[in-house]
Amino acid sequence: MALHKIKKGDMVKIIAGKDKDKEGKVIAVNTKDKKVVVEGVNMVTKHSKPSAQNQAGGIINKEAPIDSSNVMYLHKGKPTRIGVKMDGDKKVRFAKATGDIID
Template sequence: MATMKIKKGDMVKVIAGKDKDKEGKVISINKKDNKVLVEGINMVTKHAKPSMQNQQGGILHQEAPIDLSNVMLLHNGKATRVGFKMDGDKKVRVAKATGEVID
């Protein structure tokens, strides 16, 4: 499987959909479905029955996964595409807009 260009903890900008132009931090990534969970983005309403963990039950607001193709990595406050290059014997991510190493 190819290396993911976006990792958990990255700041991303939504480039398509109902939350277009919003920014948030990546909470988790699903490599199998190419989906990401972004903090505060794609909020959905979920109805929960009372349980041992949630005694009250009721209506919960939580993030839903968004397709990886609908987000772009933010580097120095600007959205950029991501490439890879070899830095010695280590593979590193590179911002296409500036050519700087991301991590």
């Protein structure tokens, strides 16, 4: 299985699609479908019936998943690719543009 380099909490820039050039924080990652949910990006309108949690029901705006190939990690405000290398006995992510270790 391929390694997913974008993680929850990362700041990313959208590089393709209707929200191109927008930036946001990753809320959720779906590794099975290779999709991410980014805060304030790819907004969709959902119609919900009244329920116990939402008594009024109505129209709700929420973020929809976007393919992970359409986002790029932001390091120090600039988009960069991410690589993985061994640091001692543990794997760490690093920004390919600068070589800095991310986590």
